Amino acid sequence: MDMNDSSLFNTPDKTNFLFNAIPIPCFIWKNLDEEFILFDYNSSAIEKTKHKVEEIKHKKASLIFRDKPSILRNLNRCLEKKVSIKEELPYKPFTLEEKDFLQIYYEYLPPNSVMMFTKSIKKQKEIEKRYFKTGDKYMTLIQNLPLAVYSVFTDVNGTIEFMSKKFEYWTGYTLQELYDDPKLMYNIVHPKDRRRFVDEYIKAFKNKVEYSCEFRIIHKNSEEIRYILDHAIPIFSENGDITKYIGMVIDISEKYYIKKRLEESEEKFRKVAEQSSLGIQIVQDGELKFINEKALEFSGLKKDQVQSFDIKTLAKFIHPDDREKVVNQYNKRIKDSSKKYEPYEFKIVNKEREVFWVESQSKKIIYDDKEAELIILVDITDRKKIEQELKETANLFRSLAEQSSTGIQIVQNNILKYVNQKWADIFELELEDLMNKKASSMQKYIHQDDLEFIKKQMILRKINPEKAKNRYEFRGITSSGKVKWIDIFYKDITYKGKPASFITIVDITDKKHVQNELEQVSKLKSDFLRRITHELKTPLISIKGYADFLLEIYGDELPFDALRIARRINEGTKRLEDLIKELMEASKLESGKIELDLEKEDLVFLIKFTLRELQPLIEKRSHKIHLDLHDSLETFFEKEKIYEVLNNLISNAIKYTPENGDIYIKSEINDHSYIISIKDSGIGFTEVEKKLLFTQFGKIERYGQGLNLDINGSGLGLYISKELIELHEGKIWMESHGRNQGSTFYISIPIRKSN
Structure with missing residues (x-):
């Protein structure tokens, strides 16, 4: 069967028919999300591996062949280039009981799969080795080695006596081209490595010793870079001169990249570790192998002071109260074969006698090819302080709650999680009878006339909290049948990590x-x-x-x-x-019997009308009126009522400002209201006088104080103005910096688009 004939697998029918008939192990690798997955295998694969292949079905190739990157490269190359690939390599997969020498064929299987055939050529290789010295078989072996073999004379031209075909694959040149022009070998060496390559060769030649050098070569067509180890032994003439070098070249790219990744990983680890907010230590055989800056902060020492520290020395920085616990934990982990351990907390004391709380988490790792312990130290000092503060706060709350004249309850999932003594006293109950009872059981202590209202509030708190009242009054019934007026307040809180309600009650019977x-x-x-x-x-x-x-x-x-x-x-x-x-x-x-007759009116017009009505009084007092008003401020209000307010405020400003004064009237607009301010340069108000404003009969006595003022008035004007403005759902207020500092009265009228 020709393994390179991919037409055998053009259709699903052929694939299904031939797949299990193939007498050698066959595997189908499907590319999913840039990862090859073992999708299927034939009966030969099951038989060859004694069913072990079933353990890796649907596993990633990157995990299965992590020690054989050439297989991963060929899988990707076969899929990307859609070409057939052949490979020979010694390999012991875990599915086989002993090491084998495999011949692997890769066939592209549309649209996103690769079919892999494996054939054992172990016996063939053993036969080739047995007849190693036989000419044709010797050359065949040389040509099929995974390394390149060469023989080069030490003449001026570096004449090549022999080169294996591996050089063609690695360099892109034919053997004939290399034989004809040996200098091409220099050209394929990476420019940055050429000087060292020549120096090492000359050095070995002068000293008449073996030559060995690692460098990079570049494929002339694909420009693929390959890391190689070139090692050669000298062949001497009878007079002791080197006549030629016989050498072998090994592809160490895989080794180099693994080493480089390890170095990069180690460097990344060190950088991350040094910048980490966690303390990191590596302990191996009782000695400290690595410690980062954060871990050093805990001890207050410098890195050069802890290079030779062992676990006993480190124990000196553990708080005496916790030292035995930590040492016991360490000894327990040494004996325990587990890879990871439960974290625990302890205190560290540095050389400045400062105490840190840390949480230790540890895990067994491999460090420098040996088992070690990775210890992570988390600074939990702040957390411990917060825990202590919370504990103290909880104790303080409990003390205050027990001594409080306010009844306190915490309800969670309809269960009374906390009740203080005052709550029990208000309802004449025993405290122990309330704890951990259902909150709904308290309904029997609510007056029947208020029960429906409270039930409605409880439902609203569950389905629409924004509409529920957080505070209200109701009548409670004590265990002896007394009726008490209760003021209740609700607040949503988090109690022991879960939502709860904080409820307070106050007996307001006497207040009622x-x-x-x-x-x-x-x-x-x-x-x-x-x-x-x-x-x-x-x-x-x-x-x-x-x-x-x-x-x-x-x-x-x-x-x-x-x-x-x-x-x-x-x-x-x-x-x-x-x-x-x-x-x-x-x-x-x-x-409360006054009802407003709201009409759409212009506030600016009404202000100017009021000023015209008061013009004789303004002229009599020789005041200057300064207006800063909008052209129009239309909204719905009762004109007569607002006129009364404006008349009262402006006439007060006129009367209580000495002659030749200044009065400023200004309008502003905010999101929902028109604001009118009336500022005067009059005698102002003291703090005591401010408290009397807007109250019934709150007239401030000006008689006999030598002020040139019109002091008539009942003391009801500002009270009536306040009531009329609030009747319009507006506000009225005043600002004054004190005696002879003037005053400013403000009113706000809601902006209404309709009545």
Whole structure:
């Protein structure tokens, strides 16, 4: 059978038919994700390997042939070039019981596979060796050796007596070309190695010794670089001169690349180890073979101080409390055949007497061809400090919780994981009866009128936490049947690594009683204000009517003193009328019975209208008004109510700013509101005075302070303004840096696109 006839495997039918009929072991390697996988094998392979081949089915070729890179190269070359390849090599795969000499054929199998045939030629090689001195067989053996053999004269031209065909494969030149021009051998040597190649040859020739040199050669066509070992022995004439060298050239590329990868791996390991935040040590036969900078930090020593350290010396840097534990662990690992061990923690004390907590993780490795122990030290000092702080915090929390006047509960998966004594006391329960009980069992201590509301909140906390209330009040029922008002607060926390709820309760029963009494007092106050304003309104109308009558009918006839008194009565009734009006409005606002009639209006227009209404007062006080307003600020509000607010704030700025003052009115727009600021250069407010603003009857007394101000007012204006702005879902506030520093009042009105 011709192994090079790939047409045998053109179709699946032929492949299936012939595959198991092939009398020699055959393997199909499929390329998946740039890795060759053993996809299938024939019955001859199973028989030859005594079924061991079944253990490596679907395994990677890179693992199976890691010690034979030539096989990997030929697999890739066969697939890439789509060519047939033949190879002979001594090899002992683990599937065979003894070393064999294999002849391997590689055949491309579309679209992404390679079929490998293996044939044992061990007996053939043994026969060739037996008849080594026989001419034709000797030459055949020479030509098929995995190394190149040559004989070269030491004349000026370096005449070649003999070269094996391996040189053709390695150099790209034919043997005839090399025989005709021996200098071509110099050309194939890598330019960087030529000087050394010549020097080594001349040195050996002068000293009449064997010649040996490692260098690179370059294929003239493919420019493939091959690392070789050239070794030759001199042949002497009768007079002791070297007449020629007989040598052999071995391809050491595989060895070189393995060595280079090992060196690169070792260098990478050292670089990574030196930059690592982990302490790394390698201990072999009780001696320290390697230690990185981080591990040195733990001891406070320099590298040259620990070169000859053994395990007993290193033990001196272990905290006395942990020394015995660490030594026992080390001895245990020496006796244990396991490759990896459980990590453990201990303390290290450096030469400065500083203490570090470390976690030690170790693993057995091969270092310089011998078993050693790789020890990784992780600095866990910060973690230990945090653990200690958490422990102290937990103890502090527990102490505070036990002494707290607030009931505290931690609920996880509907189980009461923690309950303090105060919680038990509020519901008149025994603490031990609550621990690790279901949280739902507490429902029986909730008032029936509040139970549905609380159930709804609990469901919301599970399905839509954003809509659930974190704080609310309800009525609880104690074990003796008492009704208590409870203020409850929820917060989501992590407890022992899992989600949980932190819940606090406060008994507000007494507070509720006081609150109810205050509400009754407030209601009485409101009723009193309504009644007193109504009672004052009737006689006030009569007094004002008579005063107007006297001034209109008899004004020209009254004596000067009587006329002055009548006018004062009239002015007093107007002020009293304004006060009663403000009292009635404050009472309505407090009752919450006012409903707004919102219309789309322009805030800028209303400000300018208010200024026109107050122009006589502005001129009287000789103030300058500075406007910084937008052209238009449209939104929905009740014009009369906002006019009342603007009138109150601007008139206050006019009245409480000494003559010839400056008043600045400015508009701003933020994401959701229009903001109006009214800044004056008046007398400002002290910290005590600020607290009185926006309260009922919070009038600040200016009389008798020598201020040139209009000091009339009820003290209800700012309170009414605040209530009206908040009724529009806006805000009102004030800023002042103190006496004679002026003040700025702000109002914000929501921007509404519709009513």
